[in-house]
Amino acid sequence: MKALMSKTAGSIVEAALKRDPHELEFIQSVQEAVHALERVIAKNSHYVNIMERLLEPERMIVFRVPWVDDRGETHVSRGFRVQFNQALGPCRGGIRFHPLMNLSIAKFLGFEQTLKNALSPYKLGGAAGGSDFDPKGKSDNEIMRFCQSFMNEIYRYLGPDKDLPSEEMGVGTREMGYLFGQYRRLAGHFQGSFTGPRIFWSGSSLRTEATGYGLVFFAQLILADMNKELKGLRCAVSGSGKIAMHVLEKLIAYGAVPITVSDSKGYLVDEDGFDYMKITFLRDIKAQQRSLRDYSKTYARSKYYDEAKPWSERCDVAFPCASQNEIDQSDAINLVNSGCRILVEGSNMPCIPEAVDVLRKANVLIAPAMAAGAGGVCSLLLQGI
Numbered sequence: 001m002k003a004l005m006s007k008t009a010g011s012i013v014e015a016a017l018k019r020d021p022h023e024l025e026f027i028q029s030v031q032e033a034v035h036a037l038e039r040v041i042a043k044n045s046h047y048v049n050i051m052e053r054l055l056e057p058e059r060m061i062v063f064r065v066p067w068v069d070d071r072g073e074t075h076v077s078r079g080f081r082v083q084f085n086q087a088l089g090p091c092r093g094g095i096r097f098h099p100l101m102n103l104s105i106a107k108f109l110g111f112e113q114t115l116k117n118a119l120s121p122y123k124l125g126g127a128a129g130g131s132d133f134d135p136k137g138k139s140d141n142e143i144m145r146f147c148q149s150f151m152n153e154i155y156r157y158l159g160p161d162k163d164l165p166s167e168e169m170g171v172g173t174r175e176m177g178y179l180f181g182q183y184r185r186l187a188g189h190f191q192g193s194f195t196g197p198r199i200f201w202s203g204s205s206l207r208t209e210a211t212g213y214g215l216v217f218f219a220q221l222i223l224a225d226m227n228k229e230l231k232g233l234r235c236a237v238s239g240s241g242k243i244a245m246h247v248l249e250k251l252i253a254y255g256a257v258p259i260t261v262s263d264s265k266g267y268l269v270d271e272d273g274f275d276y277m278k279i280t281f282l283r284d285i286k287a288q289q290r291s292l293r294d295y296s297k298t299y300a301r302s303k304y305y306d307e308a309k310p311w312s313e314r315c316d317v318a319f320p321c322a323s324q325n326e327i328d329q330s331d332a333i334n335l336v337n338s339g340c341r342i343l344v345e346g347s348n349m350p351c352i353p354e355a356v357d358v359l360r361k362a363n364v365l366i367a368p369a370m371a372a373g374a375g376g377v378c379s380l381l382l383q384g385i
């Protein structure tokens with residue numbers, strides 16, 4: 001394969017596109033990074049050489065994950081681990097289980113994680129991975145068998161000096177437990193290298209909270225810089241997973257009014273704002289794999305909208321915490337019209353490029369995930385890594 005040819009920012013993107021034209025998410029993240037660095041690159045060709053090396057992952061592992069369901073039927077999923085860059089130290093990055101997971105998404109997440117980790121005070125490289133396995137609707141035993149099979153292949157590439165996996169979409173306490181259990185068995189000793197939520201795995205007990213809480217701290221700092229505060233502000237949040245629920249918790253602690261959550265089928269709005277009791281109720285609904293719609297049966301003033309996103313609700317601050325590219329151009333226009341002044345990126349790359357243009361033109365401040373979402377990696381301080 002021909003290496004990157006010319007020394008301009010545009011040609012870096014062109015070369016990435018030529019090399020992997022089908023990897024849409026990865027190309028988009030390269031485009032965003034190169035665009036942000038364009039002036040630096042134009043001034044110093046040295047950075048072009050660095051980008052050339054940075055854009056090609058050090059190692060990409062794609063593997064078969066066979067597993068057996070509760071009826072005894074065999075399934076074959078695909079596993080990924082992209083160890084993007086170890087220039088600063090051992091890799092660290094999430095494991096995502098989601099039916100749409102593919103190599104392009106693993107590369108985009110690994111690339112963003114490399115930059116996010118580099119901004120942290122630690123000497124860590126970046127990685128990402130996961131599988132197209134869908135944990136939704138699976139029994140504990142199915143999840144366990146899948147995680148064990150996943151680890152049977154990937155364990156040889158992991159370790160405290162190589163690669164430290166962490167939670168991501170579709171991977172929580174239960175999955176990390178099964179993964180670590182199998183890793184420990186295969187490694188033959190207790191090598192606490194997983195940045196999971198339990199302190200006895202040598203992970204920080206605050207790791208799960210850290211990213212969501214950090215997003216709210218970041219918003220508070222932006223507002224403080226403007227001599228304002230979160231108290232009383234209406235906040236639209238998307239997603240209803242680990243990140244979103246911790247954003248909600250911390251917003252309430254700051255006296256803000258979180259009014260929405262969402263899932264892949266629609267969104268829920270509570271005009272009175274969520275409180276701690278309502279959050280516990282939401283968590284119960286999610287734990288029982290019920291629809292967010294059920295919330296409205298108990299809280300009559302709330303409303304669930306099918307096939308819709310929360311971005312037309314009147315709000316001051318938006319926290320996208322669901323998935324990449326969840327905000328398209330029309331969502332961005334809705335956000336601007338709904339009064340949003342600040343957007344704090346919880347999900348990695350939540351906006352398509354056209355949406356970023358709309359928000360920038362309307363002077364909406366965007367807090368990038370690379371900085372605002374670095375709470376997880378910064379919580380490593382608590383575990384001494």
Ligand SMILES: NC(=O)c1ccc[n+]([C@@H]2O[C@H](COP(=O)([O-])OP(=O)(O)OC[C@H]3O[C@@H](n4cnc5c(N)ncnc54)[C@H](O)[C@@H]3O)[C@@H](O)[C@H]2O)c1
Pocket residue numbers: 094167168169170171211238239240241242243244262263264265321322323324326346347348373376
């Ligand atoms: N977990 C982490 O440490 C971490 C760190 C930084 C960034 N992120 C990013 O935050 C986002 C959420 O991660 P998480 O760990 O909370 O995942 P999670 O699996 O705990 O929750 C994801 C939530 O998003 C919802 N969702 C999925 N697709 C959606 C869609 N298209 N529209 C609306 N809702 C949708 C799901 O219903 C679920 O509630 C992801 O984009 C992830 O990349 C996670």
